[in-house]
Amino acid sequence: MDATAQIWTYTKKTAFYLLVIAIVVIAVFPFYYAILTSFKSGTDLFRVTYWPTSFSLANYASVLTTGSFPQNLLNSIIVSTAVVVLALLLAITAAFALARVRFRGRGLLLLTILSVSMFPQIAVLAGLFEVIRFFGLFNTLWGLIFSYTIFTLPFTVWVLTTFMRDLPIEIEEAAIVDGATPWVIITRVFMPLMWPALVTTGLLAFIAAWNEFLFALTFTSSNATRTVPVAIALLSGGSQYEIPWGNIMAASVIVTVPLVVLVLIFQRKIISGLTAGGVKG
């Protein structure tokens, strides 16, 4: 190989790796900077630095001991967990019916469920506001758990249905021969096989519920019932110039770290879940 060709190869390789580095830096930097800021306190906060220069836990202490943030954190955990349990429970039985049993109108039903996931949340806001007030759920966590099924349920049903449809018929036939009822088939035969799909959809539903903002903002009205996204959005000082950026960053890091860790642990499952919901949808 002559010299110019070799130089050309090296240039291409360098350019490629520069692109890779740029992608990684851009993707990670904002979160890195939030962590950096969250450990600054006092006047340090207003000095721009690119590397860690000081270390103080004052922001974390302030966020976790004053105000309602711990309560908001607990609310978010309760709501998201309950939403996941409810969605999976309703979805797995529905997915069995949609994936394994032939009946008239099945295709139409699936299409309807898919179209619900396209609903803009604002379109149901007025009607849902009325329903929630009617049931006396306004400003309660139940109101949020109840309303979140609109975006978690269609998605979980859809993904679990596509997953269950791909399971071989033989395992089910064997159970039927043994006289198993559909409920037994679901809980004893399918559930053990479906752990990967359940984990993926459960995780995606959890993230969606954890991040939801519009309903949480509209259907709660006191600090005691707010979830963390609303709490973080409403954290503000007396005026525009007193916004407690240190506290906001500390709160942001607290609510994001668990998600990032979960996502990195389950990244393969999440990617397959996302593409199943997207590409096959």
Add this chain to the structure above:
Amino acid sequence: MTTESMEPAAGAIATPHIQIKSELLTQRVRSAMFFLVPMLVALLIVAGWPLLRTIYFSLTNASLTNLYGAEWVGFRNYLSWTTLKSGKTIFSGTLVDPVWWNAVWNTVRFAVISVTLEAILGMIVALVLNANFVGRGLVRAAILIPWAIPTIVSARMWGWMLNDQFGILNDLFLRMGLISQKIAWTANADTAMTAVLMVDIWKTTPFMALLILAGLQMIPKDIYEAAEIDGVHPVKQFFRITLPLVRPALMVAIIFRLLDAMRIFDLIYVLTPNSSQTKTMSVVARENLIEFDKFAYGSAQSTLLFLLIAIMTVLYIWLGRVRFDGGDR
């Protein structure tokens, strides 16, 4: 169904075997219905009924404090007119409201620009991730981080980075000589939309990239080998092989994102509150519904947004069917 299995009709008693099978089948269908009911009821209460009520409210003069005593007003919230004695006609309603049309324009502008840039950048990232190199897993993990961060948190993080006095981006751009003075990104009318686009593109390009990557990985490798042997230039390979073959996956990703971008609310509500340059349809509708106590008027705007997205969805399903039937190449 019950009587059928209790007293089988003459034709059904061909052989005991078939009878058992059909009984099993009936039982299966019945339990399927039983399993479907809870999910359907849930969706009906949480989606179907509220949607109908929103549409109903849009045709009344309901207010937050007076939901049930509302009177039917027809399409007055959408469009109505009165003719004055002078012969001049005065129009009112959402369809002639400049605030609404400004929001429509903002939404469309935001959706088109963000999705276009996300598709291009997502394609680049997907091509990088589809190549074989050391540290690929690391890059894939890194791009999942923006996706995993809650929208509100990213709005707050970027709000801090874009801060006019203490923001790191002003500092960085000044050092690099890209700007000559500090810019109030989120407050300035000229830059507010740019700020929103920046954050949205940062946050959702990973999703786009992953969907495109799934499409890229389905392209058989031997096509490229054949092109390599024929000496086809890589750029030509991309436009003649990669792009046509990845197009179905790309189109699905684009339409998904487009539908999502049309209903954006949280990022704009937190990053650029009160900026008329960025207020979208969802933001304006919620303002009227909850904050300005124009419940019926806000319902009308919500209904319009729903209709717009419904039309887009129907078009998508329709076009999608054409493609899957093989009508398109």
